[in-house]
């Protein structure tokens with residue numbers, strides 16, 4: 001499928017602006033972007049439902065907008081965002097609607113294996129127990145699986161999915177995307193609008209970021225899901241790391257982005273130190289941490305939050321090099337923060353004394369208290385009569 005230079009307007013307002021997108025066989029492309037970016041509009045245009053002001057959508061060489069509706073529906077199946085049904089047909093009949101484009105009024109035998117395909121789609125979407133129930137008597141999540149089954153039964157080379165995991169429990173989110181993944185691994189193509197970035201990054205071969213009707217980025221998930229993209233396209237402050245289980249990008253949205261620009265070194269390791277990182281990153285400080293053990297959970301947390309860490313190898317105590325590196329960070333920092341659990345550890349006291357200011361923060365302090373303590377300590381060093389060391 002190839003979309004080229006799509007301009008689309010709705011109600012006289014430009015919604016898509018010069019959008020191009022290619023999806024190869026065996027590819028699952030995730031369409032991500034903020035609310036109102038134009039994802040649904042793009043999917044509806046790719047499906048042939050909306051005609052662009054300019055640009056083309058080709059599937060296997062044919063312009064989708066030049067095909068009749070049945071022919072277009074044999075190329076592209078759509079799983080829509082809304083699962084509201086205005087009729088109470090049984091689930092099996094709704095799934096069988098996916099076969100409509102394959103049936104011919106003049107040659108009724110054309111869809112000989114249609115019934116078997118419908119049963120297989122019902123089975124794959126785990127709907128067998130609901131097959132005879134009216135679709136209106138299903139939960140929202142179950143109805144979404146009916147729409148997916150209808151698209152599977154349609155048996156098209158291209159499947160477009162608008163928020164296929166919205167409203168699904170965590171188990172069915174994974175099963176749904178596994179199913180879509182299975183389709184593309186069999187050589188089909190799919191485009192899915194997905195709001196959950198880590199989930200999109202985990203399942204999609206490529207992500208296309210749509211922002212304000214334009215393609216902001218297009219590439220492999222690890223290249224596209226970055227804090228810069230999140231800031232520019234979503235206007236969101238977020239830390240991006242690597243999920244230790246899946247190895248794909250993990251996103252931690254930061255709720256209180258701040259503009260404090262000082263260097264703060266968190267002296268120590270373990271849960272107490274890790275708990276201090278996020279509130280300080282959110283406040284906008286340049287946060288470093290350590291010494292932490294190389295490859296430990298503390299180290300991973302620091303990486304996720306983009307905090308440079310001083311590391312020491314596992315086993316055998318803190319190496320001299322790590323102590324020296326931590327000392328350099330302490331000298332450079334406007335303030336050093338020491339979790340109370342680490343304040344008595346011998347080397348930490350000496351390192352902390354190298355800093356312009358030091359603040360001790362209890363491990364269970366609230367984010368606000370942590371930020372206030374650090375802001376106060378930095379404020380003191382800026383004042384002419386700075387005392388240097390302060391405890392909370």
Ligand SMILES: Nc1ncnc2c1ncn2[C@@H]1O[C@H](COP(=O)(O)OP(=O)(O)OP(=O)(O)O)[C@@H](O)[C@H]1O
Nearest residue numbers: 010011013015033034035036037038039040041042
């Ligand atoms: N019929 C319409 N007339 C005018 N504007 C419309 C119409 N339909 C949608 N829009 C506008 O087009 C823009 C894109 O909408 P669209 O539904 O494609 O966004 P989206 O990225 O899918 O959003 P969401 O993530 O919230 O589902 C929005 O600003 C929306 O208000």
